[in-house]
């Protein structure tokens with residue numbers, strides 16, 4: 001294997017693998033490992049990736065990609081069934097809107113397979129050696145193929161084994177009637193009554209899919225509030241827009257302490273709930289299906305961490321800001337030439353964060369010190385309408401401002417007064433910009449409304465570049481676009497009024 005297609009001038013000669021098989025070996029080929037591999041090749045590093053026959057990992061095969069396909073198809077069903085909304089645009093659907101469950105499920109599966117295929121092609125095309133085996137760390141610079149037993153050597157190692165669904169104690173998953181997102185994505189049937197344990201990203205997105213396809217949803221949430229990890233004001237807006245108008249009911253402050261599978265169409269699943277504080281039994285629900293969306297755990301058990309003395313925290317690999325793996329020693333020392341990226345380090349469990357960390361790790365390997373600015377990494381929940389966010393929630397910003405002694409500014413734009421949103425008949429939602437009044441720099445933005453996932457990027461770019469709200473208020477936004485919702489918020493932040 002030789003990276004002969006690269007100009008030799010681009011090969012960092014000090015990294016050329018002479019006594020090693022590779023300059024870099026990556027364990028795990030999800031979006032994190034894939035992003036790292038591509039960047040490594042662009043830098044001329046000889047690169048191998050252990051894929052465990054799962055190129056694309058969670059995001060492509062069991063996460064972002066198929067879930068967005070289900071959201072797209074079910075979102076159309078919701079739109080076409082919304083006679084009032086269509087009528088306002090002068091449209092009516094003659095007859096019933098029907099969907100073919102199997103074809104919707106196939107759309108998700110086919111899309112995942114296509115994207116996986118493209119990822120494989122990109123690796124091979126760029127000269128990455130894809131080892132289908134699972135990789136197990138054997139010691140410094142050494143990785144063994146789990147099935148083949150063959151030992152490979154690499155000067156640098158990136159760990160990217162990702163994460164798995166967390167199943168709380170007392171919950172039995174059969175992936176048929178009681179399922180994690182892995183089983184839910186197969187959409188083997190559309191349950192009439194479905195319980196969703198956990199109201200985070202996964203729970204919320206699936207409540208959007210299920211209700212659009214005709215299910216009634218009951219959320220079971222351990223915290224006192226629904227959507228506890230979101231900005232409070234956005235969660236309240238979401239309750240108004242995404243929960244109350246739909247066939248969704250919820251219980252908060254209760255743990256699902258025992259969940260038992262049923263038999264589809266014959267016997268219901270049961271969910272025993274206990275009070276989150278007193279631990280007393282409060283209620284038992286009978287449902288056609290139960291989705292467990294209670295977070296994810298690192299997939300780090302079988303990769304040989306013990307062989308190189310890695311520090312872990314609840315299984316998450318501890319890293320410094322350069323993604324270098326920490327040792328068990330309390331002096332902050334690092335395991336030389338080993339990095340951990342993506343879900344396995346628990347820093348930020350998002351696909352684009354995983355690949356950004358992968359690129360960052362490669363930069364560090366190439367002796368160009370780099371750290372991802374996680375405060376400027378945006379996130380989105382792809383419900384209808386979407387939620388987009390970057391930086392701190394208002395609650396976190398209030399705390400931070402108090403702690404550090406600066407004054408928090410807040411300015412809001414509304415979809416209600418936005419021509420493009422109104423043209424679409426989608427005038428619900430807000431964009432809230434939080435900023436430091438002295439520096440005028442943004443500390444957080446939260447948007448709920450049509451295309452919020454795309455709108456948030458402008459704010460993430462501004463945060464990454466340190467652009468002030470005053471500068472943003474003077475940037476010209478296209479008319480008529482949804483971006484003007486943000487224009488209104490930026491202008492409002494500095495006392496200007498948007499037309």
Ligand SMILES: Cc1cc2nc3c(=O)[nH]c(=O)nc-3n(C[C@H](O)[C@H](O)[C@H](O)COP(=O)(O)OP(=O)(O)OC[C@H]3O[C@@H](n4cnc5c(N)ncnc54)[C@H](O)[C@@H]3O)c2cc1C
Pocket residue numbers: 027028029030031032033050051052054055056057058059060062063064065067133134135136160161162163181202299302303341342343344348349350351352353354382
């Ligand atoms: C339903 C769902 C929807 C999601 N939607 C979004 C979204 O819209 N946007 C977003 O940003 N994020 C989303 N996420 C989160 C996103 O999928 C993860 O953050 C992302 O996949 C993490 O990438 P990763 O490369 O770290 O890990 P993974 O994607 O989990 O990949 C790790 C890979 O390593 C493999 N592996 C493990 N051990 C070994 C070994 N020893 N040898 C070889 N291979 C190994 C695994 O099998 C896997 O293929 C979603 C997650 C779920 C579950």
Ligand SMILES: NC(=O)c1ccc[n+]([C@@H]2O[C@H](COP(=O)([O-])OP(=O)(O)OC[C@H]3O[C@@H](n4cnc5c(N)ncnc54)[C@H](O)[C@@H]3O)[C@@H](O)[C@H]2O)c1
Pocket residue numbers: 168197198199200201202203205220221222223227228229254255256257293294295296348349350379380381382
């Ligand atoms: N659009 C996206 O970016 C997207 C979509 C899906 C998933 N993800 C990622 O996947 C990860 C997992 O998502 P998630 O929604 O599973 O996790 P989450 O951590 O966002 O939410 C889990 C919820 O479950 C609740 N919970 C935990 N145990 C419980 C119990 N026994 N009973 C009742 N409630 C319980 C928690 O209080 C929490 O509200 C997240 O880190 C997220 O970043 C991202």
